[in-house]
Amino acid sequence: xxxxxxxxRELIRGIVEEVFRVxxxxxxxxxxxxxxxxxxxxTATVTLSGPPGSVPACYGFALEIPEVLAFKIASLLSxxxxxxxxxxxxxxxxxxxxxLAGNAKGHxxxxxxxxxxxxxxxxxxxxxMPKLEVRQVERFRCGDSLVKVYLGEERAS
Amino acid sequence: xxxxxxxxxxxxLRGIVVDIFRLMLKLExxxxxxxxxxxxxxxxxxxxxxxSSAVEDPSEASFAVILEMSENLAFRVVGxxxxxxxxxxxxxxxxxxxxxxxxIAxxxxxxxVNSHVLSMPTVIVGVDYKWCxxxxxxxxxxxxxxxxxxxxxxxxxxxxxxx
Numbered sequence: 006x007x008x009x010x011x012x013x014r015e016l017i018r019g020i021v022e023e024v025f026r027v028x029x030x031x032x033x034x035x036x037x038x039x040x041x042x043x044x045x046x047x048t049a050t051v052t053l054s055g056p057p058g059s060v061p062a063c064y065g066f067a068l069e070i071p072e073v074l075a076f077k078i079a080s081l082l083s084x085x086x087x088x089x090x091x092x093x094x095x096x097x098x099x100x101x102x103x104x105l106a107g108n109a110k111g112h113x114x115x116x117x118x119x120x121x122x123x124x125x126x127x128x129x130x131x132x133x134m135p136k137l138e139v140r141q142v143e144r145f146r147c148g149d150s151l152v153k154v155y156l157g158e159e160r161a162s
Numbered sequence: 163x164x165x166x167x168x169x170x171x172x173x174x175l176r177g178i179v180v181d182i183f184r185l186m187l188k189l190e191x192x193x194x195x196x197x198x199x200x201x202x203x204x205x206x207x208x209x210x211x212x213x214s215s216a217v218e219d220p221s222e223a224s225f226a227v228i229l230e231m232s233e234n235l236a237f238r239v240v241g242x243x244x245x246x247x248x249x250x251x252x253x254x255x256x257x258x259x260x261x262x263x264x265x266i267a268x269x270x271x272x273x274x275v276n277s278h279v280l281s282m283p284t285v286i287v288g289v290d291y292k293w294c295x296x297x298x299x300x301x302x303x304x305x306x307x308x309x310x311x312x313x314x315x316x317x318x319x320x321x322x323x324x325x
């Protein structure tokens with residue numbers, strides 16, 4: 006990971022805190038320690054693609070949370086509590102990463118387009134965007150859950 | 163899934179996949195009728211590339227191409243690309259699987275829509291995971307066999323946005 010963040014740390018922290026507070030009524034706080042997630046987790050990714058010839062060609066954005074927090078988020082967006090994985094949880098996680106990236110986009114570039122989100126859920130997997138140079142990993146606490154936000158840009162070919 | 167729901171004519175998409183494997187990897191691939199009823203056990207690899215509308219028109223749907231294969235087949239693909247034997251997962255394997263998904267999407271795009279831009283590929287590898295694209299209607303699944311290993315290529319269209 007390179008030294009220079011894509012978005013000033015205070016800005017991206019503000020975006021994440023605001024999305025969780027306004028959309029979900031959840032409080033998140035920056036976390037210092039890098040606890041590695043264990044158990045079932047959820048990764049939601051989205052990219053921002055530029056017009057042909059733009060540099061970088063793409064930005065990448067990922068949100069990683071434990072399953073228990075995904076259930077909590079989906080429950081807050083649903084009229085009934087959610088205790089098992091369903092399309093409602095998938096939708097909720099996709100929506101949150103979409104909102105985070107959509108807000109971050111304003112600080113990166115105007116004329117890039119969001120992809121549809123991809124949501125991965127499981128106990129034993131690795132995800133990657135092979136062309137992505139991760140420039141920033143921001144960690145937050147939401148109750149007992151660790152929230153990780155990754156930002157990067159496509160490496161020049 | 164009916165043929166009428168397909169986004170690209172089945173023989174066109176099959177041709178794209180067969181050509182990419184043949185020309186780029188020197189691997190023979192055959193279309194097969196249907197996927198196994200249950201997912202194969204073991205480690206699998208999924209590559210996802212989406213195509214986003216490059217115009218600020220909410221009626222323009224995005225698309226995505228998903229490639230799913232066993233880790234064994236991924237090793238064979240990576241080995242063919244690098245022209246060396248590959249037996250373990252690595253960044254090179256991620257790159258190669260992302261590149262194949264990217265090429266399939268790039269070629270499929272010509273038959274879907276001109277004005278869209280490709281995302282970076284996302285690659286997932288693991289034993290116990292599920293993936294989804296929550297805003298996407300999966301509209302086409304094409305199954306293939308490569309040296310006795312089956313794999314799938316799927317295409318979906320974004321659910322219509324409300325203006």
